[in-house]
Amino acid sequence: AQSVTQLDSQVPVFEEAPVELRCNYSSSVSVYLFWYVQYPNQGLQLLLKYLSGSTLVKGINGFEAEFNKSQTSFHLRKPSVHISDTAEYFCAVSVPGADKLIFGTGTRLQVFP
Amino acid sequence: DADVTQTPRNRITKTGKRIMLECSQTKGHDRMYWYRQDPGLGLRLIYYSFDVKDINKGEISDGYSVSRQAQAKFSLSLESAIPNQTALYFCATSDFRGGEVQYFGAGTRLSVL
Numbered sequence: 768a769q770s771v772t773q774l775d776s777q778v779p780v781f782e783e784a785p786v787e788l789r790c791n792y793s794s795s796v797s798v799y800l801f802w803y804v805q806y807p808n809q810g811l812q813l814l815l816k817y818l819s820g821s822t823l824v825k826g827i828n829g830f831e832a833e834f835n836k837s838q839t840s841f842h843l844r845k846p847s848v849h850i851s852d853t854a855e856y857f858c859a860v861s862v863p864g865a866d867k868l869i870f871g872t873g874t875r876l877q878v879f880p
Numbered sequence: 881d882a883d884v885t886q887t888p889r890n891r892i893t894k895t896g897k898r899i900m901l902e903c904s905q906t907k908g909h910d911r912m913y914w915y916r917q918d919p920g921l922g923l924r925l926i927y928y929s930f931d932v933k934d935i936n937k938g939e940i941s942d943g944y945s946v947s948r949q950a951q952a953k954f955s956l957s958l959e960s961a962i963p964n965q966t967a968l969y970f971c972a973t974s975d976f977r978g979g980e981v982q983y984f985g986a987g988t989r990l991s992v993l
Contacts, residue, residue, distance in 0.1 A: 787950075799980055810970055810984035811923075813975065855900070857922060861980050866911060866930070868982060872922040 771859050775872035781879050782850055784879040788843040788866060788874045790858030800841040801859040801868065802832055817841065818863075828852070853878045883907045884984035886971050890971050893961050898944060901956045901988050903971030911981070912954040914938075915948060917968040917987075926969075929954055930976075961992040 774789040780834025792798065799818050803811040822834040832843045841858060858871040884905045893899050905914065911930050915923040915938075925938030927946040936944060940959060947955045958965055968989050972982040 787992075803984075810986045811982075812984065813981055815954060828930070841974075847939065848980075863980070866974060866976065866980050867913075867928065868923075868980070870922040870924075873919055 769798060769862060770821050771858050771860050771869055771871035775857055775874050776872065777875045777877065779877045779879065780848055783847050786844065786848050786852075787845050787877065788856050788858075788870060788876065790841045790843065792841065792860045794839075794856075794860065794862070795834050796862055798860045798862055800832075800834060800862070802826065802830070802841075802843050803857045803859060803870075805855045805857065805873075806827075807854070814843070814856070819856050848876070848878050850878050850880060852876060882986065884971060884973055884983055884985040886969075886988050888987045888988060889986065892991045892993065895962055897961050899958045899961055899990070901969055901971075901990070903954045903956070903985060905952050905971075905973045905983075907973055907975070907983060908951075909973040910951060911974045912948065913972040913974075913982065914944075914954070914956045915970045915972065916940065916965075917970060923970065926956065958990075958992075961990075962991045966990060966992045 770793045772791045780871040800817045815824045817824045817834045825831045828855045855873045859868040887902045913928045914926040945957045959971045971985045974982045
């Protein structure tokens, strides 16, 4: 079975500072990896995904993530955050072909002026 | 207009009542999902359907049932609502050709008193 661990439930950061949201996964088979963002009172939308190929994945709004197979991690980074990045971020994993996502418990990013 | 529409957006009901949450999509996707979101628990899969004749239980299906009325419509029912079903419910869709990316509705906030 697969599982996802998001190590930080909340991450407070000042505007224009860099941020890293951590995600580790567990799986005995190859997986696809995703980051979704949930803005207040909205559904989830895809930030970025790793299916194969380059381990550095760039997404929307200046976010990027790096797949590290040896560390079983898929951490999300942004070099300079904005107030508008305040949201909840979910890491998710799926087994290719299964078409089912398994989500982490989420990290609430709070950006302060 | 939203590609994945959930109705109602908010609902308050009483213990023991039957309630139906509806989801419709205009994306033409064959796969649809129902999740519930609870604080600190992330999203958990209730039911999923890969086509009109295919319905599958997720990890927390007890107390819920679903109906796939058409490719575009997938309803979630609580036959006899209980307070611990108070949560935020999301519908999502995906296309088997889409690299397993899921697209989410805006959610239904359900309170069971």
